[in-house]
Amino acid sequence: MTKTDPPAMKVVKTGDTPWGDALKRGSYENQRKDLGGLTMLRTGLWQLAPGKKSFPLHRHHVTEEALFVISGRGKVRTESGETAIGPGDYVAFPTGGPAHQLINDGAEPLVYLGMSANPGTADVVEYPESNKVATAVGVPGSGKRFVFSVDQQVDYFHNDKDA
Numbered sequence: 001m002t003k004t005d006p007p008a009m010k011v012v013k014t015g016d017t018p019w020g021d022a023l024k025r026g027s028y029e030n031q032r033k034d035l036g037g038l039t040m041l042r043t044g045l046w047q048l049a050p051g052k053k054s055f056p057l058h059r060h061h062v063t064e065e066a067l068f069v070i071s072g073r074g075k076v077r078t079e080s081g082e083t084a085i086g087p088g089d090y091v092a093f094p095t096g097g098p099a100h101q102l103i104n105d106g107a108e109p110l111v112y113l114g115m116s117a118n119p120g121t122a123d124v125v126e127y128p129e130s131n132k133v134a135t136a137v138g139v140p141g142s143g144k145r146f147v148f149s150v151d152q153q154v155d156y157f158h159n160d161k162d163a
Contacts, residue, residue: 040119042116058128063116064116066116068112073106076103133147151152
């Protein structure tokens, strides 16, 4: 019987990790320091510029998301309204829960720890304002992603010569 070493812990020195552009298009602009992940839990340090939005309003049907605000102020926007957030606030987004988006309406960057947990390697994301659905399979960054308009769905047997 051979002894195997337990998995090693991981330490990331965020002060030594550069910010990278995560999204920069129109009203959306944020930067991220990828802190890596475990099997199901991914973590990143995010910085949302003043006057900008994080992502389009969306809801995950497989991935749980949460954030912890480190500095700055902003709002979490859902389909039912806006909630102010600031340093020390923790917000959790359950799978299939309300569609959400972050907005930095302050004068300084909104810095937060973003966490996501996915029990597998697939997700379905709904974008209610733009009437889109995205699906993803595989490890983020190296898997496949498909985005389509909800109104362009086809029948299950579409183009199947044997149906």
